Amino acid sequence: MTFSPELEAKFADLVTHYPEGRQRAALIPMLMFGQEEVGSITPEFMEEVAKRLGLNTMQVDEVVGYYSMLHKKGMGKYHVQVCTNVACMLRGGAELYDHACHKLGLGHKEVSADGVISLEEVECMGACSWAPAIQVNYDFHHEVTTEQLDTILEGLKK
């Protein structure tokens, strides 16, 4: 499996961040960066990462299942993540998520038919001070109301 030169450079750099013999520590960042380029965590991708870090594919598979931000199937171009953890829930996160579900006609980790938008109910993103928070790809939106959510979602469809 081949990656872009940029990703290769990133991988090469990543493994130098950890002490000798602990290169497996680079697993999660490699999966995160790789997922962006590959689109999802495919079996071939897992195999390749396992090979590079001297793990067996099963060990990679275990990690992929554990972390909810690693996806075995591709998500949409815009991945909308709504937090329903304690702080956000208290400030209307759950209602926000329900609203998004109805608005998009999607459920947890589902992708719209055109592949543009996907939805995920996530745990704490560390934005509790500005709850309820949502994240679209890597962009945060704070103290989101249902009206604001509508506007954000409309914006994505264009």
Added chain:
Amino acid sequence: MALVNVTINGVQVQAENGALLIEVAKQNGIEIPAFCYYEGMSLQAACRMCLVEVEKAPKLMAGCTLPVAEGMVVRTESEPVVKARKTTLEFLLSNHPLDCPVCDKGGECELQDMTFKYGVGESRFTEIKQHVPEKQWSPVVFYDAPRCILCYRCVRVCNEGMGVGALGVSYRGVNAEIIPSNGDHLECDECGSCIDICPVGSLTSGIYRYKTRPWEMEHVGTVCTHCSNGCKTTLGVRNNEIVRGNNRDKSGINGEFLCVKGRYAFDFTQHPERLQTPLIRNAAGELEEASWSRALKLVAEKFKALAGPDFGVIGSTRTTNEENYLLQKFARTALGTASIDHHRTGDVVTLIDSLSGKTGQLATAEDLYTSKAVLVVASDLSQQQPLLANKIRANVRHHKAAVYTVTPGPVREDKIARKAIRIAEADSLAGVEQLREALSKEAELVIIYGDAIQGEKVRQLVAFGESLGIPVKYVALVDYANSRGALDMGLLPDLGPGYHATAPGRSLQQMLDDPKLAALWVVGSNPLKGGKSLASTNAFVVVQDLFLTETAQRADVVLPAASAYEKNGTVTNVCGQVQRLKKGIETVGSKADLAIIGLLARGMGVNLGKVDADAIFAEIAASVPGYNQLPMPVILTGGAVQTHPVNGGVPPSSVPGIIASARDTLFTTGSLTRYSKILNEVLEKPGALYS
């Protein structure tokens, strides 16, 4: 090792410094309950069941990972401990379906037992249990996630015990579950160790599930009849049917290890094509069912008329020592022939001769676990000799043994090997030579070799071993359950029991090729497999077998034989270890080969003495060198004892024979396993085999 004083429940005991508390307690008769702790596997500390109170420790400690130290004071039954156990069990049961009445494990479930002994009767959890449908991962492995308590035993036995690593734990919290290697199915050895080791009914066996309750079975400890490793297996028998094979009591040379064949491939005994009545070729040239009395009478008459040097006898690699011994005795005395042979799969004969005048140089299965170094020559051990491979893996895990491989292709042992040499089988010895320096630095060595090393090459290999200047032991690999016993009992054209030279006769191939052969008696063998034919078209052929094999189809009389699971006797494994077979079931219409030989002798008016397994074994013990000093109590109680073949005095064979391993792998099938429905299902499963 320094001893330390530890107080457990007020009793002062001594223990090795650094030993695990759970083990120290066990040795002193105190049970610290645990799910995830498993002797021989790496530590997990996942289940929290083994929490104990240690003085001066701020909170309860996990006994499974706690090394003992001087002055440690431990309480395993104090109030906080008892309370913690109850809470742990309450947690473990919080999502457990409690479907014990329909669970295979019910009655022998560790979670049941622990709840019975340590649990509380009620739960504070009122939440709805999370249900996930059961999954089938292979024809033999099913996984029921809700029952799983995530002890990681299956993951570790697959990784460490088998060296496969086909199982993992993924997802988290209440969703956490075991995942198989290939998304939704397993690609592995299909050994079923994960099922066996599961403390609950989460992993269940395709062949056993929903068949019986554990307490409704009889448990018969016998020896697996498939390969030469001689694993002890405990057959679960119900209504004269084998429903399960495992070895949970860890008795025998294999402990609890069994491969796919041992664990599942006993179902050949129930195959619909199993012969249950004798067959006689009629005037029209077709095999026709006949009564035992008619068939035996006919065969006895024919044998009497045709006895002489042109009578050929081909013995089996699966029949017992007693049967092999009696067969050659009957052939050499009553039938007056020297043409006796069997399908030879490894050169043991030359090894024994090469070790002339030396003793204690034949390795046992246990030696592979204890030896500081092991050299594997020209064999894919994990595929062909699963127990031996398992012993070596355990040796590396527990004792950091040095493993060296010299093989034509990649083998699983490469991963644990200090050095792996890739070389054509024909050049194996050159590969071995490359390891001279490394090997001579080892403290001791066991050399295991496959069928590529035979004749002169065995002598060269032994010469190499002896030149290293360290203690070396050897294993000549053979294929089948009693391949070694067939050799020891003298099913050879030039050697009698105990490798004593006899007047030479025809080898197996020579019998097939000889147009003058008057009669051929084949006991539990299939020499015509693969389209071979018999040169002597007029020979009277008698075949004793379980199925209508290629050879049986050519026979004039076919006598239905009993399988190894249907008789008593002894077998000798690849390392020369004698073990006892115990009759588990009976198949109507078949007879044990020993009984058949006895009845034929009686029909011919030949007196062979008392024909029963114990009497013949006594005769073997009295007359066959190597079998004369075996401690019977060990054998009778299901143990294994190594024979001491007399080294030396085995003349080079004047009869050209063929030694060829069938190279059966874990799944490819010998003559018995091709009648195993479950093994064929495993084989037909899509996906490459694990290598």
